[in-house]
Amino acid sequence: MTMRKGIQSIEFSKTPYIKGWASVAGQKEGEGPLGNAIDQIIEDPYFGQKSWELAEGRFMKQAAMLAISKARLHTKDIRYAFAGDLLEQNTATFSGMKELEIPLFGLFGACSTVGEALSLAAMSIAGDFAKHVLAVASSHIGSAEKQFRFPLEYGNQRPLSSTWTVTGSGGFVVSDEKGSVKIKGITTGKIVDYGMEDPMNMGACMAPAAAEVIYQHFVDFNTKPEDYDAIYTGDLGEVGKKILLHLLRENGYDLSGVYGDCGIEIYESEEQDTHSGGSGCACSAVVLAAMIIKKITDGIWKRVLFVPTGALMSKTSFNEGESVAGIAHAIVLEGENE
Structure with a gap:
């Protein structure tokens, strides 16, 4: 069960x-x-x-x-x-x-x-x-x-x-048939709203939600950052990355040795003029398929915490002056030989 x-x-x-x-x-x-x-x-x-x-x-x-x-x-x-x-x-x-x-x-x-x-x-x-x-x-x-x-x-x-x-x-x-990568567990995120209102700064809007679900994952599974070969958020970019690391340090967890962000991985920010990095539903999905799973199947990583991040907004909410809340979900991925 x-x-x-x-x-x-x-x-x-x-x-x-x-x-x-x-x-x-x-x-x-x-x-x-x-x-x-x-x-x-x-x-x-x-x-x-x-x-x-x-x-x-x-x-x-x-x-x-x-x-x-x-x-x-x-x-x-x-x-x-x-x-x-x-x-x-x-x-x-x-x-x-x-x-x-x-x-x-x-x-x-x-x-x-x-x-x-x-x-x-x-x-x-x-x-x-x-x-x-x-x-x-x-x-x-x-x-x-x-x-x-x-x-x-x-x-x-x-x-x-x-x-x-x-x-x-x-x-x-x-x-249910055996494959190269196992989904060992999940931690479902909550909506977290720090009152951010800038649709041009999605990293800051989403970082608190990412910090919340990663913290709760560690508590629920009784794990710590060093239990994972990599912890990847979806699209916080350079701005959100700094905020996330700060928030988790305040709660006793230092991710700096294992942390990465899909939005930073997918572009050469300076050469491709993408500023803080990549975003969008496809950002974490493409990086998971093209990079993260490959490193697991190649045996480079044995256990990864994959944390796609999202900014909850619409044209209506923005035009009505609502803040941009965030949400994130954590998924534990392991190689079949783990």
């Missing part, structure tokens, strides 16, 4: 495995440090579609199909899909997933969505509700900027605290 741990966590007694994974990204991501590790680079930002939103949906569909294929399965083998994006009413998810005809749970956790999707997929497998489940998330610089900030055509100047939304998608097949 699945065992509850502490007040926010689950440790799986029936192990869910990541059986297949894939990353699809745009040209800018392909020019970054992880370009050679991404499964497919799409140079056309429209991906042959007529809008940014439809293009993002196609990125998601492609990542889903590649992950299923790499798991040596077919769409008919997938019992459920957990998928989400940043757009209103999950526009990209519904346009991208409809042709796959997989029973779908549409999710919104902002940039933490892949963590939510993987958590629910793992719970479905551990609870014997499915044999194979798909978890997928996407984002696109064009669609995200148009919805949340300024359309790309406007050409506004970006502050140094801003991040660059990753164009792409990451897809993962979670299965």
Whole structure:
């Protein structure tokens, strides 16, 4: 049976495995440090579609199909899909997933969505509700900027605290069949609101939520930073990274020896002019598929705490003067030989 741990966590007694994974990204991501590790680079930002939103949906569909294929399965083998994006009413998810005809749970956790999707997929497998489940998330610089900030055509100047939304998608097949990576447990995050109101400083908005869920994970599992080979947040960037390390030091945990952030990994910030780093649902999803899982399967890392982060906002909440709250979810990943 699945065992509850502490007040926010689950440790799986029936192990869910990541059986297949894939990353699809745009040209800018392909020019970054992880370009050679991404499964497919799409140079056309429209991906042959007529809008940014439809293009993002196609990125998601492609990542889903590649992950299923790499798991040596077919769409008919997938019992459920957990998928989400940043757009209103999950526009990209519904346009991208409809042709796959997989029973779908549409999710919104902002940039933490892949963590939510993987958590629910793992719970479905551990609870014997499915044999194979798909978890997928996407984002696109064009669609995200148009919805949340300024359309790309406007050409506004970006502050140094801003991040660059990753164009792409990451897809993962979670299965009860043995795979290369185990999902050993999860810690589900809470909404944390420190009153930040700047949509150009997502790292500061999300860092408190990341600190809360990492702290609670250590308490629930009775672990400490050195029990992990790496602890990776989703997209705090350079600004959020400093805040996170400070908040956790105040609570007695020093992450500096094992900590990294997906938003810092995916771009060369100075050469590619991305300022604080990368962001978006695809940021953590692409880095997980292209880098983190590879280091686990290569035996470089045995145990990783993966913590996708999200800033909870919309056009409506921003226009009404609401603050930008954060949320994050923690997932324990281990190599099969651990």
